[in-house]
Amino acid sequence: xxxxxxxxxxxxxxxxxxxxxxxxxxxxxxxxxxxxxxxxxxxxxxxxxxxxxxxxxxxxxxxxxxxxxxxxxxxxxxxxxxxxxxxxxxxxxxxxxxxxxxxxxxxxxxxxxxxxxxxxxxxxxxxxxxxxxxxxxxxxxxxxxxxxxxxxxxxxxxxxxxxxxxxxxxxxxxxxxxxxxxxxxxxxxxxxxxxxxxxxxxxxxxxx
Amino acid sequence: xxxxxxxxxxxxxxxxxxxxxxxxxxxxxxxxxxxxxxxxxxxxxxxxxxxxxxxxxxxxxxxxxxxxxxxxxxxxxxxxxxxxxxxxxxxxxxxx
Numbered sequence: 001x002x003x004x005x006x007x008x009x010x011x012x013x014x015x016x017x018x019x020x021x022x023x024x025x026x027x028x029x030x031x032x033x034x035x036x037x038x039x040x041x042x043x044x045x046x047x048x049x050x051x052x053x054x055x056x057x058x059x060x061x062x063x064x065x066x067x068x069x070x071x072x073x074x075x076x077x078x079x080x081x082x083x084x085x086x087x088x089x090x091x092x093x094x095x096x097x098x099x100x101x102x103x104x105x106x107x108x109x110x111x112x113x114x115x116x117x118x119x120x121x122x123x124x125x126x127x128x129x130x131x132x133x134x135x136x137x138x139x140x141x142x143x144x145x146x147x148x149x150x151x152x153x154x155x156x157x158x159x160x161x162x163x164x165x166x167x168x169x170x171x172x173x174x175x176x177x178x179x180x181x182x183x184x185x186x187x188x189x190x191x192x193x194x195x196x197x198x199x200x201x202x203x204x205x206x207x208x
Numbered sequence: 209x210x211x212x213x214x215x216x217x218x219x220x221x222x223x224x225x226x227x228x229x230x231x232x233x234x235x236x237x238x239x240x241x242x243x244x245x246x247x248x249x250x251x252x253x254x255x256x257x258x259x260x261x262x263x264x265x266x267x268x269x270x271x272x273x274x275x276x277x278x279x280x281x282x283x284x285x286x287x288x289x290x291x292x293x294x295x296x297x298x299x300x301x302x303x304x
Contacts, residue, residue, distance in 0.1 A: 097246060099271075114232045114234070115232060141279075141290050142280060142283075144288065158287075160288065161276075161287070161289075162273075162290075163288070163289070163290045163291070164291050165292040165293075166293070167231070167232060167293045167294065168230055168246075168249065168293035168294070169246075169249055170246065170271070170293050
């Protein structure tokens, strides 16, 4: 696994950020005192990570898939190759395979990592705290409709919910449905409609 | 080589070993369908013990889809499916 892997093996949740901060502080102090890591090296690693993930290419990816059906087909077949086409940097995703799953009239997709907090960081940026929380991780596989309702999304009971539990070297991203009434919009304006939560599957995209 | 192909029915193992594994407990002893075959990956159960990548067992990795009713029994609110990415040694062939 790379240093910048988004698979952090936290099995306890992130309920207490103060306690987490002190634990991280203690760990860093230990690593420095043992000569494993210097403060400068750590700062540089964080900088590289944030630079690499700050672009959050997810919305651009979805907007391009909405306007170009051939690209959409390639994205669903081989998402890593499709990202290369758009020049979205995957270089710190060594050995990680991306899979795009598409919402349709009949199917709504949601992503989760029940074991820890795997997330397509390179595409969506750092994950929201709730994504790493125990309630989301445990409930979304069991009662996804109730969880979605709490996010303000009421799904038609006929629609199949597909939950993708990221338990291994794959990362998932949801391709939301293009909202009605957006035929005239330019690709950049379409990208602005694509939220982080829509890419996780806890929201849908709305017309402006 | 991968033992299973898309469409094959499989059953997950009934109990997890001590230590790290990537079969979530809620998916133990459940039947599902192979949806995709992803190639050969080192077994995380061994990686977590600190074994070097070269000496770890390498196994086929699959996406397996489970029906909501199979996972949650009568508590499932369908239509629902749950998928997970699972290593070959977590799975046994299930007779149709």
